[in-house]
Amino acid sequence: MTKEVKVRFAPSPTGYLHVGGARTALFNWLYARKYGGKFLLRIEDTDQERSSAEALQAILDGLKWLGLDWDEEMIFQSKRVELYRRYCQNLLQEGKAYYCYCSPERLEEKRRQAQKEKRPWKYDGTCRALSDKERERLERDGIPRVIRFRVPEGKTIFQDLVHGEVVFENDTIGDFVILRSDGHPVYQMAAVVDDALTGISLVLRGDDHLSNTPKQLMLYEALGFSAPRFAHVPQILGPDRKRLSKRHGAKSLTEYKMEGYLPEAVVNFLALLGWSPGDNREKMTIDELIDAFSIEGISKKSAIFDERKLEWLNGQYLRERSSKDLFKDVVETLRTHGLLGEEIDDQSRERVLTTIDLLKERVRKLTDFVDLGSYFFQDPVAYEEKGKRKHWADPAVAVRLQAVADELSNLDGFAVDEIEKAVRNLAGRLKIGAGELIHPIRLALSGRTFGPGLFELMEVLGKETVVRRLRKAIDYVKAQKEPNDISVKAS
Numbered sequence: 001m002t003k004e005v006k007v008r009f010a011p012s013p014t015g016y017l018h019v020g021g022a023r024t025a026l027f028n029w030l031y032a033r034k035y036g037g038k039f040l041l042r043i044e045d046t047d048q049e050r051s052s053a054e055a056l057q058a059i060l061d062g063l064k065w066l067g068l069d070w071d072e073e074m075i076f077q078s079k080r081v082e083l084y085r086r087y088c089q090n091l092l093q094e095g096k097a098y099y100c101y102c103s104p105e106r107l108e109e110k111r112r113q114a115q116k117e118k119r120p121w122k123y124d125g126t127c128r129a130l131s132d133k134e135r136e137r138l139e140r141d142g143i144p145r146v147i148r149f150r151v152p153e154g155k156t157i158f159q160d161l162v163h164g165e166v167v168f169e170n171d172t173i174g175d176f177v178i179l180r181s182d183g184h185p186v187y188q189m190a191a192v193v194d195d196a197l198t199g200i201s202l203v204l205r206g207d208d209h210l211s212n213t214p215k216q217l218m219l220y221e222a223l224g225f226s227a228p229r230f231a232h233v234p235q236i237l238g239p240d241r242k243r244l245s246k247r248h249g250a251k252s253l254t255e256y257k258m259e260g261y262l263p264e265a266v267v268n269f270l271a272l273l274g275w276s277p278g279d280n281r282e283k284m285t286i287d288e289l290i291d292a293f294s295i296e297g298i299s300k301k302s303a304i305f306d307e308r309k310l311e312w313l314n315g316q317y318l319r320e321r322s323s324k325d326l327f328k329d330v331v332e333t334l335r336t337h338g339l340l341g342e343e344i345d346d347q348s349r350e351r352v353l354t355t356i357d358l359l360k361e362r363v364r365k366l367t368d369f370v371d372l373g374s375y376f377f378q379d380p381v382a383y384e385e386k387g388k389r390k391h392w393a394d395p396a397v398a399v400r401l402q403a404v405a406d407e408l409s410n411l412d413g414f415a416v417d418e419i420e421k422a423v424r425n426l427a428g429r430l431k432i433g434a435g436e437l438i439h440p441i442r443l444a445l446s447g448r449t450f451g452p453g454l455f456e457l458m459e460v461l462g463k464e465t466v467v468r469r470l471r472k473a474i475d476y477v478k479a480q481k482e483p484n485d486i487s488v489k490a491s
């Protein structure tokens, strides 16, 4: 009988959910959804010192944000310590494990000695065959003890679904600890007991765990459990083929969210890290990913993290969403950056929607609405240097901007065409090209030299804001000119 499809994501809550972990979670989730199986979430928190509630929350938030929902109740290993101990005791009783009294200091010394002599180190089996008498003495002396698994002779061979046949010589693996002296199980033991008891059919995880697999297979065998299948996903490297790090733009999921990435873009991007649909599709919806996902599509070669691809995908997904759809996310981003308050009246609502319409083609991240569009919500705090040199150097600028401000103040309506007509007429009267007004005005209103259509921008800002910003710019231009004028006169 074939086992029900059941996979799991088993993070240790010792840090944030990063790219590698999120990809493992996603692959498992896609696999479960594709084959109508179950995706379990297990929190490997037996190391209480390194685990934290914040890290757990960040993992849960990250999974929810990506839309990776799990089936059945989440398992916390910290609540199952008794269970793991019981299985360790069984192994002890059957002679498949033994108490070891070697002190960490003594072991460390031996390890160092081996290193010095360039010998590979493994536990030397000091306590493997202690007599009852020796054990009693050590117990009487209150020497702390761990439980070690007695590694059998021979080879451990398994078929990895990504890497093919993998062979480990057992004698390269020393008898390993399964229960620490503080009564807590090690990862290998707890993971095997849980994977077996929850009926996991496939363990799909990063290939940094490949070397754990022979140990786990030995435990399955010793405990009388049938083993799941294994698939180890290649690691993710930076474009320089070095270990992925912040330097390459790799971040925690929380950071991606804060930076304005959309979850659907991140999911799409993560899916392509070490997996491909077998054709050259890159932009794929979640349903397309589920449909195309297969273990065969996972590459043996390392995946390369390309931040630009993530940005590109994000831009594609942003453009696809309607302004209404983006509204909530953009509002949240603007709020986070202090450009919008809690209350949103009709006017701000309109302004946000228009901002989205005007900038959508150019943004790659939600935060670009802040970087490219802050002036929709806030008077500019600085003016581009290049723009000042180019558009505000003419001594007539202050007078011209004053004329624009006067002209616009007198308008009854403030719609695009009325504004445009007023500005063009004024340029005609001043006998200058419209550009000689448009560029200085844009700089005054936005602090920048480029942006969306100026007259559209002016309509969105409204008369009051436009006139206020023009006046501020006039004051600024005048203040800049005065010291020069003085120096000219003085010379």
Ligand code: GLU
Pocket: 010, 011, 012, 044, 191, 204, 205, 209
């Ligand atoms: N807690 C382990 C980790 O976060 C899980 C390894 C596994 O999937 O077996 O790397």
